[in-house]
Amino acid sequence: MLLSRVDRFPCSGDRCSECALSFPHSDHPPSPPGLELTKHPVEGFSAGLIDDDNVYEWEITIFGPPDTLYEGAFLRATLTFPQDFPLRPPKMKFLTEMWHPNIYKNGEVCISILHEPGADQYGFEDASERWLPVHGVESILISVISLLSADTPNTDSPANVDAAKEVREDIQGYRKKVRRLVRKSAEDCF
Numbered sequence: 001m002l003l004s005r006v007d008r009f010p011c012s013g014d015r016c017s018e019c020a021l022s023f024p025h026s027d028h029p030p031s032p033p034g035l036e037l038t039k040h041p042v043e044g045f046s047a048g049l050i051d052d053d054n055v056y057e058w059e060i061t062i063f064g065p066p067d068t069l070y071e072g073a074f075l076r077a078t079l080t081f082p083q084d085f086p087l088r089p090p091k092m093k094f095l096t097e098m099w100h101p102n103i104y105k106n107g108e109v110c111i112s113i114l115h116e117p118g119a120d121q122y123g124f125e126d127a128s129e130r131w132l133p134v135h136g137v138e139s140i141l142i143s144v145i146s147l148l149s150a151d152t153p154n155t156d157s158p159a160n161v162d163a164a165k166e167v168r169e170d171i172q173g174y175r176k177k178v179r180r181l182v183r184k185s186a187e188d189c190f
Helices: 035-039 137-149 161-169 171-189
Strands: 045-049 057-063 074-080 091-094
Touching: 045 137, 057 137, 074 137, 074 171, 161 171
Parallel strands: none
Antiparallel strands: 045 057, 057 074, 074 091
8 A cells, every 4th residue: 555654653763652563664554544533532432453563453342322222232343454444445343243134144244335445236335335445443333333223224235134034024023132132242241
């Protein structure tokens, strides 16, 4: 990834004064993803490095949005950034068990903002809804919180077909299952 000097951390000597990582000045990595969160914190989640030496792996906790099906939840996830971020989107995967049409059974999040830039080969998304290099951690997490805040999830192009089917055929059963997982997430947290 080609970066201008402005896009790099202001380093002093062998250590970066911002992230306290040890890199020779000439080999300093690009500004890590999520830097905007330190300047403009957003309520509803916490985010941090899994390993202080790897700015490309983040652990996220989303606090269930109030007045939603997920209220009271503690949803743990990882956000993995590619080396060529921000040209390509990160991958988000819930570690907490989830039941949602737009989240694969293995926890991977399927939302437009996390899809590769360009036209959708299946025609479900406009290119403007997909990843753009101007997006950051904040916009991703706000999109995920918005996804979880919807009264009725979008079932048009589901990642979890079984959850989508349950939303369409038995919304009360779907809500009951989600509430059970929310309780479990809170119990697992403590």
